[in-house]
Amino acid sequence: LCSITVGYRKRSIDLELLRQKIVNEGDLIHPDIVKVDMFLNHQLDIDLLDEMGKEFYRIFKDCSITKILTIESSGIAIACFAAKYFSVPVVFAKKGSNRNIGPDTYTTEIFSFTKASTYTAIVSKKYLSSDDRVLIIDDFLANGKALTGLLEIVKQSGAEVCGVGIAIEKAFQPGGKALRDAGVRIESLAKIESISDGTIVFSE
Amino acid sequence: LCSITVGYRKRSIDLELLRQKIVNEGDLIHPDIVKVDMFLNHQLDIDLLDEMGKEFYRIFKDCSITKILTIESSGIAIACFAAKYFSVPVVFAKKGSNRNIGPDTYTTEIFSFTKASTYTAIVSKKYLSSDDRVLIIDDFLANGKALTGLLEIVKQSGAEVCGVGIAIEKAFQPGGKALRDAGVRIESLAKIESISDGTIVFSE
Numbered sequence: 382l383c384s385i386t387v388g389y390r391k392r393s394i395d396l397e398l399l400r401q402k403i404v405n406e407g408d409l410i411h412p413d414i415v416k417v418d419m420f421l422n423h424q425l426d427i428d429l430l431d432e433m434g435k436e437f438y439r440i441f442k443d444c445s446i447t448k449i450l451t452i453e454s455s456g457i458a459i460a461c462f463a464a465k466y467f468s469v470p471v472v473f474a475k476k477g478s479n480r481n482i483g484p485d486t487y488t489t490e491i492f493s494f495t496k497a498s499t500y501t502a503i504v505s506k507k508y509l510s511s512d513d514r515v516l517i518i519d520d521f522l523a524n525g526k527a528l529t530g531l532l533e534i535v536k537q538s539g540a541e542v543c544g545v546g547i548a549i550e551k552a553f554q555p556g557g558k559a560l561r562d563a564g565v566r567i568e569s570l571a572k573i574e575s576i577s578d579g580t581i582v583f584s585e
Numbered sequence: 586l587c588s589i590t591v592g593y594r595k596r597s598i599d600l601e602l603l604r605q606k607i608v609n610e611g612d613l614i615h616p617d618i619v620k621v622d623m624f625l626n627h628q629l630d631i632d633l634l635d636e637m638g639k640e641f642y643r644i645f646k647d648c649s650i651t652k653i654l655t656i657e658s659s660g661i662a663i664a665c666f667a668a669k670y671f672s673v674p675v676v677f678a679k680k681g682s683n684r685n686i687g688p689d690t691y692t693t694e695i696f697s698f699t700k701a702s703t704y705t706a707i708v709s710k711k712y713l714s715s716d717d718r719v720l721i722i723d724d725f726l727a728n729g730k731a732l733t734g735l736l737e738i739v740k741q742s743g744a745e746v747c748g749v750g751i752a753i754e755k756a757f758q759p760g761g762k763a764l765r766d767a768g769v770r771i772e773s774l775a776k777i778e779s780i781s782d783g784t785i786v787f788s789e
Binding site: 418419420423424425426427428430431453454457458461462464465468469470471472473475482504505507508 | 622623627628629630631632634635657658661662665666668669672673674675676677679686708709711712
């Protein structure tokens with residue numbers, strides 16, 4: 382058991398590496414939008430995702446999580462690696478109203494600023510119930526619309542939200558503050574305080 | 586190193602377990618459609634996915650794979666677990682023409698029988714090049730339209746397709762045979778020979 386033990390004693394995540402990747406590999410496609418297709422939203426850096434999953438486990442391991450909830454597509458990979466450490470299933474909310482997942486669903490409407498339109502997020506009632514203790518995981522938190530939708534879905538199920546794990550939070554947008562003020566425990570691995578003149582500043 | 590070695594010596598995947606899950610947890614929503622939302626397409630059974638990833642590694646480990654290509658959303662989880670064993674990045678093709686992934690893309694049109702409509706699959710040129718040796722991974726193979734689209738994207742990139750790993754193949758539909766006849770190496774973990782009167786029969 383020696384090697385495994387040593388493995389788990391390693392520092393859980395090199396948050397500095399995540400920050401460096403955001404700075405070095407992110408594309409500033411708009412004054413306040415950083416695109417991280419290189420490692421999180423199109424190409425996936427597996428070792429980084431695994432470290433992020435491990436870090437979410439370190440943070441929430443005492444919460445008796447029974448299920449991880451995310452939303453397709455970019456949340457799935459991080460949620461999967463976290464779920465491996467928690468030994469619980471992932472459920473991903475599906476987007477779009479015409480998805481054939483049966484009649485018994487929790488649904489909510491989510492406004493996407495990126496696409497300037499509203500979509501429906503759906504979870505089958507089979508996979509989330511009042512017995513569940515849920516960790517929500519997603520890639521980005523900015524205005525908080527997707528997260529608010531996922532919280533609404535958990536509320537409909539009667540399950541308890543034990544926490545929220547976010548890869549990258551844009552702290553200069555209102556979602557994180559508003560939801561924390563409402564009592565939601567949100568842990569973000571990288572918090573961007575500001576983006577100006579091509580420079581990304583992180584919160585401590 | 587003893588424990589890790591023992592771990593890797595374990596049988597790579599219990600294919601019988603995958604079959605049992607298809608039979609016991611799959612929903613026959615149509616005479617020839619089995620829905621596996623319980624463990625693969627909506628809720629994700631992480632240990633099973635990890636075993637599937639390990640099995641794809643066992644099959645293709647000598648192919649010098651440099652990248653795993655899949656398509657959102659249901660291929661992402663399997664691809665990620667496989668990628669962990671191969672130590673290579675995943676790239677997932679995005680669906681829809683209005684996705685903001687830059688001007689330099691490989692694109693192809695894919696017809697979906699499930700939705701009876703055509704969508705565009707896109708991969709940024711940044712993440713696939715002629716140097717790559719690609720393993721394509723997807724959840725289902727039936728008519729082969731999605732897989733044909735992914736093969737077309739790899740062809741546009743100049744990369745080499747070393748193989749295709751599929752979780753569940755519906756062998757009574759024409760995709761697998763046609764693409765194997767065209768010379769593509771396809772390995773499916775569960776091959777469904779027929780579905781009739783609610784009974785699923787697997788190929789040996």
